[in-house]
Amino acid sequence: MLQTKLRSLAPKNDVVSFLILAAILLVALPILFDIFRLNLIGKYLTFAFVALGLVLSWGLGGILSLGQGIFFGLGGYAMAMFLKLEASSPENTAIQSTPGIPDFMDWNQLTELPWFWEPFHSFGFTLFAIIALPTVFAYIIGAAMFKRRVGGVYFAIITQAIAAILTILIIGQQGFTGGVNGITDLRTLLGWDIRTDSAKYILYFINVILLLATLVVAQYIRKSKLGRLLVAMRDSEDRVRFSGYDVSNFKIFIFCIAGIFSSIGGAMFTLQVGFMSPSLIGIVPSIEMVIFAAVGGNLSIFGAIYGALIVNWAKTILSESYPELWLFAMGAMFIAVVLAFPKGLAGIYESYVQPWVDKKLKAIQDKKAKK
Amino acid sequence: MKKTISPSRPGTTRRTLLKGLAAIPAAMLLATSAYASDVNSTGLAVTDDTVTVGILHSATGTMAISETGSIQAEKLAIEQINASGGVLGRQIKYIQEDGASDWPTFAEKAKKLLVKDKVAAIMGCWTSASRKAVLPVMEQYNGMLFYPTFYEGLEQSPNVIYTGQEATQQILKGIDWAKKTKGAKKFFLLGSDYIWPRTSNKIARKHIEKLGLKVVGEEYYPLGHTQFNSVINKIKLKRPDVIFTTVVGGSNVAFYKQLNAAGIDLTKEKPLVLTLSVTEDEILGIGGENVEGLYASMKYFQSLPNDNNQAFVKAFKKRWGDDIVIGDVTQAAYLGPWLWKAAVEKAGSFDIDKIRKTLPGIELTTAPEGYVKVHPNHHLWSKSRIGHAKKDGQFDVVYESKELIEPNPFPKGYQ
Numbered sequence: 001m002l003q004t005k006l007r008s009l010a011p012k013n014d015v016v017s018f019l020i021l022a023a024i025l026l027v028a029l030p031i032l033f034d035i036f037r038l039n040l041i042g043k044y045l046t047f048a049f050v051a052l053g054l055v056l057s058w059g060l061g062g063i064l065s066l067g068q069g070i071f072f073g074l075g076g077y078a079m080a081m082f083l084k085l086e087a088s089s090p091e092n093t094a095i096q097s098t099p100g101i102p103d104f105m106d107w108n109q110l111t112e113l114p115w116f117w118e119p120f121h122s123f124g125f126t127l128f129a130i131i132a133l134p135t136v137f138a139y140i141i142g143a144a145m146f147k148r149r150v151g152g153v154y155f156a157i158i159t160q161a162i163a164a165i166l167t168i169l170i171i172g173q174q175g176f177t178g179g180v181n182g183i184t185d186l187r188t189l190l191g192w193d194i195r196t197d198s199a200k201y202i203l204y205f206i207n208v209i210l211l212l213a214t215l216v217v218a219q220y221i222r223k224s225k226l227g228r229l230l231v232a233m234r235d236s237e238d239r240v241r242f243s244g245y246d247v248s249n250f251k252i253f254i255f256c257i258a259g260i261f262s263s264i265g266g267a268m269f270t271l272q273v274g275f276m277s278p279s280l281i282g283i284v285p286s287i288e289m290v291i292f293a294a295v296g297g298n299l300s301i302f303g304a305i306y307g308a309l310i311v312n313w314a315k316t317i318l319s320e321s322y323p324e325l326w327l328f329a330m331g332a333m334f335i336a337v338v339l340a341f342p343k344g345l346a347g348i349y350e351s352y353v354q355p356w357v358d359k360k361l362k363a364i365q366d367k368k369a370k371k
Numbered sequence: 372m373k374k375t376i377s378p379s380r381p382g383t384t385r386r387t388l389l390k391g392l393a394a395i396p397a398a399m400l401l402a403t404s405a406y407a408s409d410v411n412s413t414g415l416a417v418t419d420d421t422v423t424v425g426i427l428h429s430a431t432g433t434m435a436i437s438e439t440g441s442i443q444a445e446k447l448a449i450e451q452i453n454a455s456g457g458v459l460g461r462q463i464k465y466i467q468e469d470g471a472s473d474w475p476t477f478a479e480k481a482k483k484l485l486v487k488d489k490v491a492a493i494m495g496c497w498t499s500a501s502r503k504a505v506l507p508v509m510e511q512y513n514g515m516l517f518y519p520t521f522y523e524g525l526e527q528s529p530n531v532i533y534t535g536q537e538a539t540q541q542i543l544k545g546i547d548w549a550k551k552t553k554g555a556k557k558f559f560l561l562g563s564d565y566i567w568p569r570t571s572n573k574i575a576r577k578h579i580e581k582l583g584l585k586v587v588g589e590e591y592y593p594l595g596h597t598q599f600n601s602v603i604n605k606i607k608l609k610r611p612d613v614i615f616t617t618v619v620g621g622s623n624v625a626f627y628k629q630l631n632a633a634g635i636d637l638t639k640e641k642p643l644v645l646t647l648s649v650t651e652d653e654i655l656g657i658g659g660e661n662v663e664g665l666y667a668s669m670k671y672f673q674s675l676p677n678d679n680n681q682a683f684v685k686a687f688k689k690r691w692g693d694d695i696v697i698g699d700v701t702q703a704a705y706l707g708p709w710l711w712k713a714a715v716e717k718a719g720s721f722d723i724d725k726i727r728k729t730l731p732g733i734e735l736t737t738a739p740e741g742y743v744k745v746h747p748n749h750h751l752w753s754k755s756r757i758g759h760a761k762k763d764g765q766f767d768v769v770y771e772s773k774e775l776i777e778p779n780p781f782p783k784g785y786q
Contacts, residue, residue, distance in 0.1 A: 036487060067432075107569075107570060108566075168692070170566070174564070181503045181565075182504070184506070185506065195511050273478065275504060277474050277475065277476075279473055320468065323467050323469035327471075
């Protein structure tokens, strides 16, 4: 009984894919690349969290959110606020008019820490906030929209508008948020210097392990009854509703999950890159995150991770080689992928690589059987 | 468009070879004193005949229009230095990276330039946000950044040379001038809503009040804002003598057009408009007819009559085209490679720690703006100038401070 359940949760193909991915991320990449490149890969992988959430909400549930940057930002800013407070000890900020508060507050004539910054002195609270903030936020957005049966394009537009609003709010309130500069110059996590090479290695592995854990959660959701209901909703929402299910609750739930994934990605981004700014929250980065999922294949949880990796990698390499032309090359690549391979990289794998692998496997099995 | 990639980084073979040479008698070492290891003890990208620097600006995105001038100026300076024999006998190669108007990208590229390419210096950044993102990277990996933009001050990093003016250099003399020659008494402060305008206006307000004059209004609008009618009405009610503005970027187009439409003729100087943020570059976008009569307070104008500048403008146009204009930041960007060359040659080494010691006190008598000198606080001594905008988009210089103004990024009494 347990075995069959396990098998249905983790079919052989998926287990193989998972092991390959884990081997690439945990063994191959750290061996192949030096810490500078590995740190960049770690940064790309933080976007994979978002793409993974999008596979669940968009690919599975048909809820296209163009505002995942919101949740990425919530997690990222929560972590950044904690790190900034730690970096702004009275000794480090002795040069300011008010020592002990973050530098940008001092420049903006603030003389004491705003109340909503206070709890971020606590690391425990920060971790709690990284999960709780996006959940609450996604619940509010989701409940407001799905209960009223707002969906599809309208939902996409509204999420985009919220991303824009949040950016404007952060930039406008620079005394409280660091404004357009963002929160910069983050140094230590509980006294541990996160800027050293060894710290970057450790953070990379924490990041990968978290990502693999999220992947397991995503797989569980995908294979569960809930996952099948989501697909049913995507394909024919009314039928599911008439069968007696409360469609909106399922939508809200999966939207919250996607939000939490993004938020974890955002927090890991802050830790690895060393700062957070509104340029990671707005409309453009939010759409970019959808592109990662689209290139990887919006139905495949593995595709999402490869998509985020490959698109960002191409971005770095192209911009290093052609600083004035690379954006055109990126645009051309997206158009080509979407036109030629609507299912993304996962689609290419399924229609070309998978049959070939299966054939080979079968040939080997047949040979064994003959003997 | 990576024009030149150093084909031979400081090869480990050569360095190990030279380490081996150390065992050979001293006379032998003297003969090799010009070799790379002697002028470069920290593994920078220096060979026997080349040295590599980085150029890090936005070639794409919203900031590209502003930063292109800086890229051009830095390339021109590097080409001129190479033509005149290079630095310590080495030709400068550059690796250009695109910050893409995106602050995390700036940090990533800065790190790549320092860690992978081992560049000996970086010319780059434009907005404060990009500099703030790059700063921790520069300090962690001990690089040297030459930053060209006039900015808000409140910063002094051992790993940055600020070749533009900090806020007090740009503001104080401008306000003195408005008081003395124009008899201004009431000021209206207007700016875009971010750190530079807010800090500038804070300094301006303190100085205006010190002079016994009055600030009758202070307003901020988000970046990219295009509706200035309500503030223009407010200005009309308050009747200031001077509108002191730090509105940046595209908002300027809307602001000056709406000012004209509201019947405020800049040439009549009622009120007079004094800006810190409109250079020749911005006028290209705003249109000369919309800003005729505007006053700008900064250290450089393309029309400066001195010989250095004549030669600079000529060379710049020859290299990048006749219809090009040169603004304050472009000139400051041009100073970067020259200051770096002078510091390296004084130190006799490319080592960052050594040029950090020689940089203070470095002077350039060939600067297009005249004469500049590096202050121990890593900013430049420079003059304050007021330009009066003409219809053709150029400025007439109507005032120039007699003495060089000392840079003071942490001005006591103005914070």
